[in-house]
Structure formats: structure tokens, C-alpha cells
Amino acid sequence: MNKPLDAALSVEISQRIKSKAKKTFDNAYKAALATEKAKYVQGFVVFSGQPYRPVEHAWIELDESIVDPNLPHLQKKPENLYYFPAESFSIKKLKAIIEESEEDYPEDDPLPIYGDPPYEYYGDVMLGGKNYLDAYQAAEAKSKEINQPKLDSN
Template sequence: MNKPLDEALSVEISQRIKSKAKKTFDNAYKAALATDQAQYVQGFLVFPGKPYQPIEHAWIELAESIVDPNLPFLKKDSQQLYYFPAASFNVTQLKEIIEESKEDYPEDDPLPIYGDAPYEYYGDVMLGGKNYLDAYQAAEAKSKEINQPNFENN
């Protein structure tokens, strides 16, 4: 069962960290650093309508809720957002991974984090391990469920 989305805290944190549109991973990273006891989470987001498929996304989770610093840019009904986590890191792990990535691959953006090979295919892309594939498949099934054409109204 997914944790509920805390809309008010999502907007508050988004404003506090000055989140930017189309920077889902950076926004979640900054939110994790700025929020006590936060877990940085990567996975997939599903909602009714375009693009009619899961999108790769990042957010933070607290003990009882999801906090999405990208919420103001989504322009979607928060009751119709479905989150599918693939990987989760506490702030200490997150900082270590980012530092190591910057040292090992200074020309590449350290986010998102995909872990170690072997990677699996999901969609048309090969990124992340089996946990990514599992999250993508669950998200894809939900996307198909909520984006079914309504033939009664045609």
C-alpha cells in the first residue's frame, strides 16, 4: 500500500528549496537534504492522461507520507497520482553515492541513481536493476488500468 501524498508539505518544501520545473531528481535530492528523516526515492509516477505511460520520477518519503517537491509542476489532481518506488536511499547513503559518482564520472550528472549492473530493460530503456523492472511493470499496469478508453461516451 502506498503512503499518502502530503500535498501541503510537498508545496512547502518545494518553495523552501526553490524547486525547478523538469528537475525531478535534483528537486528530490534537495528536499531530502532539507528534510529530517527523509528517504530519497526514485521510481515511476502514473496519472490519468498524457503521456499515458509511467514517467521516471523522484520524491521523498517520511515515516507516514510521500512528499513530492515536484508537485507544483505536475498540474495534476493529487488524488490521481500513483507512485511506484524502485530505489530508496537515506540521506547518508545518498550523499556518499553522489560524491562517489562525481569523483568517478565527473562529466555525468550523478542523478538518477541506478545502482550496479546487471541492468534490466523497461520500456525502451535499459536502466536500473530488477527492482526498476518490477516497479516499471507495476506502474505500467496501473497506467493501462486508469487510461482505458471510455467506450460508453463515444
């Protein structure tokens, strides 16, 4: 069972870190660093409407809830968002990965984090391991379910 989204805390943290639109991974990273006992999570978010498919996304999780510092930028009702985690990192692990990435690949953005090869295909993209593929397939099924055309019963 997915954890519930804490919309109020999501908005509060978004404001505190001054989250920016279209910076989902950076926003989640900043939120993780600014929130005690948080885990940084990457995966997919699904909602009804465009783009009618899973969207790669990042958020943080606390023991009992999802906190999404990107919530104000999604412009969707919190109860209509569905989260599908693929990767989760403690703050210590996250910092170590970022530091190593910045040393090894200084010209590349260290986020998002895709883990070690072999990578799997989802949709027409190859990213992440089997956990990414599993999360994408679950998100894709939910997207198809909630984006079904409504048929008139007349």
C-alpha cells in the same frame, strides 16, 4: 500499500527549496537534504492523460507519507497521482553515492542513481536492476488501468 501523498507539505517544501520544472531528481535530492528523517526515492509516477505511460520520477518519503517537491510542476490533482518506488536511499547513503559519482564521473550528472549491473529493460530503455523493472511493470499496469478509453453506453 503505498504511503499517502502529503500535498500541503509537498508544496511547502517545493517552495522552500525553490524547485524547478523538469528537475525531478535534483528537486528530490534538495528536498531530502532539507527535510529531517527523509529518504530519497526514485521510481515512477503514473497519472491519467499524456504521456499515457509511467514517468520516471523522484520524491522523498517520511515515515508516514510521500512528499513530492515536484508536485507544483506536475499540474495534476494529488489524488490522481500514483507512486511506484524502485530505489530508496538514506541521506547518508545518498550523499556517499553522489560524492563517489562526482569523483569517478565528473562530467556526468550523478542523478538519477541506477545501482549496479546487471540492468533490466523496461519499455525500450535499459536502466536499473530488477527492482526498477518490477516498479515499471506495476506502474505500467496502473497506467493502462487508469487510461482506458471510456466507452459510451448508448
